[in-house]
Amino acid sequence: MSDVDDLYTVDGDGFVLAVHVEPRAGRSAILGRQGRALRVRVAAPPVDERANRAVLDLLADEFGVAPGGVQLVAGPRSGQKRVRVSGLERDELEVRLRRTLRDADGAGGPRARHRGE
Numbered sequence: 001m002s003d004v005d006d007l008y009t010v011d012g013d014g015f016v017l018a019v020h021v022e023p024r025a026g027r028s029a030i031l032g033r034q035g036r037a038l039r040v041r042v043a044a045p046p047v048d049e050r051a052n053r054a055v056l057d058l059l060a061d062e063f064g065v066a067p068g069g070v071q072l073v074a075g076p077r078s079g080q081k082r083v084r085v086s087g088l089e090r091d092e093l094e095v096r097l098r099r100t101l102r103d104a105d106g107a108g109g110p111r112a113r114h115r116g117e
Helices: 050-063 090-105
Strands: 008-011 014-022 028-034 037-041 070-074 080-086
Touching: 008 090, 014 050, 028 050, 028 090, 037 050, 050 070, 050 080, 050 090
Parallel strands: 014 037
Antiparallel strands: 008 014, 014 080, 028 037, 070 080
């Protein structure tokens, strides 16, 4: 058992992450954990799927996968979402999750994303 395996489940050749999303933030960033979910803020409002798209783009960028490798599988109108990530091996996903959490908990705070949201 690892220190991040409670954040995801295995789903075929991919992984499903639990994600807690806060839309309409001042900037888009991964903030760390919220219970058994990844805590994410996005600048986009929850209108016309803009916040969902911003979450998927942020996660694809953070995990280094193509945008098509990240899909919303549950929670399109909820702050609690389930996001499928494919294109990574399990050990690589865990390395990237640890790095993401370490960066979010670091003295400088979360790394912001500014992409015209």
